[in-house]
Amino acid sequence: MRNSFMRALEVFTSDHPEIILMLGDLGFGVVDNFKKLYPTQIINAGVAEQNMTGMAAGLALSGKKVFTYSICNFTTLRPLEFLRNDVAYHDLNVTAVSVGGGLAYGALGISHHATEDLAILRAIPNMTVFAPGDTLEAYEITKCIIQENLGPVYLRIGRAGEATIHNEESISHFKLGKILQVKADQTKSVAFVSTGGMLEVASTVHDKLLELGIDSSIYSVHTIKPIDEQKIIEIFCSYDFVFSLEEHSIVGGLSSAMLECLPGRYDGRINHFHPIALPSIFTSLVGDQKYLRQRYGLSPDLIYKKVLETINLKK
């Protein structure tokens, strides 16, 4: 996903001399080509994220469109007040890019777990929040940020090596702010509503269920804020079972955003909604992303198990 972001940035910056890529002293080997192509449009701000974010605001107030780039919480939680007061209050074209959303940097420890970011960034007025589900979504979103004036943006992307889930047909329906359907279950039994890299997990679970003859739909919520309220309501209305999937704390992320859609728009049942998320804890357990997903119930086999239990219980 990181590479798709960089590739889109390299391609579309050619028509946008106002783009500035600011690094928080990270991006080894990833930004070399951009630097070669646009040597005056890339700046390493050093290990100083408050200043980087304040500078981004100053650049944007002077007509630039800025990407601040680092990993995990370093473009967001570390300089949070600079994002809120300087970038968001002034409604500026600054995108805070976080590589390694969720537990992607699992074994590095809790400082490198971005597991409350969606909740915190979503709460800031004027802020658009993206968590693309695969490499193709990351590419499309980056293109939109460059070509449109979206104001303050938080872009949470994965690290590297994620699968591409969409095909040419499904990505052709991509629209900013609109939930993208990846798989369609005509029986309307099970819906997976996923954000970020959990799309790959949803896809694996979908295929395993299919082996048992259970079809399911997959929706990718690449735009967490503003959320596609109409589609969320439609999903709640249409399916027997709705599972949300996020590599994020249960507090304030996708499942919360989905529930916020309901008051005044939905008067149906809600006991068919099953949020799958991380518990609100810090883990000092060492483990890579796969291990930690397994440990906290986000692995394909544990989700598969949970889905089967849930379906059988209701039968």
Next chain:
Amino acid sequence: MQTNSEEFAAKVRRHVVDMTHRGNSSHVGSGLSIVDILSVLYNDVLNIIPKEPNFADRDRFILSKGHSGAAVYATLAERGYFPLELLKTHYQNGSNLSGHVSHKGIPGVELSTGSLGHGLSVGVGMALAAKLDSSQWRTFVLLSDGECDEGSNWEAALFAGHHLMDNLVAIVDYNKLQSLASVKETLNLEPFADKWKSFGWSVREVDGHDHKSLRACFSGLPFDDNGKPNIVIAHTTKGKGVSFMENNVLWHYRSPQGEEYRLAIEELDIDA
């Protein structure tokens, strides 16, 4: 005989006392401390057109010590950015003139501040944009001394020094009093000039209430031929112009009311 900027400063001082009195608001001492700096900047230094607040090549001014918003609002109104009448709405319900300076609906305010330690970073970004575009406009950022406790300023100082941003001018309102006590008792900044020098800045020290000295100082910009960013350490008096407010930490928070307000205005009217 007073110069125009001094007459201007006398009017702004009166507004600051009036506004904090009417709003029953804090920070009158902090506002009075920077009135002379603002008056010289807005009359004799900044390249601005009040009727065209957003013209592209204007010099940018950021009040990083946002709690002195009243002094900036009064300065902008006296320079014709918006009607003086608007100053009466400062701190009032439904107004745009918040205690800490805000840009929303207020022509001439480049940046809303209030939380200390933001303005210099944003100013560095502006100065960087001017450099990238080969533009000639300059960026001025006014900080408080207590604000220099914030580490973000030193991140910005490091960056500006490294990148030789001689189109950036920081000014520190060095009145030596913070919110609760003196700078020396709180977190001593000395040797202050040396700190900036060691970060690669060109430093000037000046009496922050002497208009002639301030003008002479700013006319020397950039201070250095080698591209260093500029800093003016302005030695000031908190509460300047009202004898019983001067150098008294009480007037960081206290609002002039009743007899105190009457006496303050009386002193300012005699001086005007």
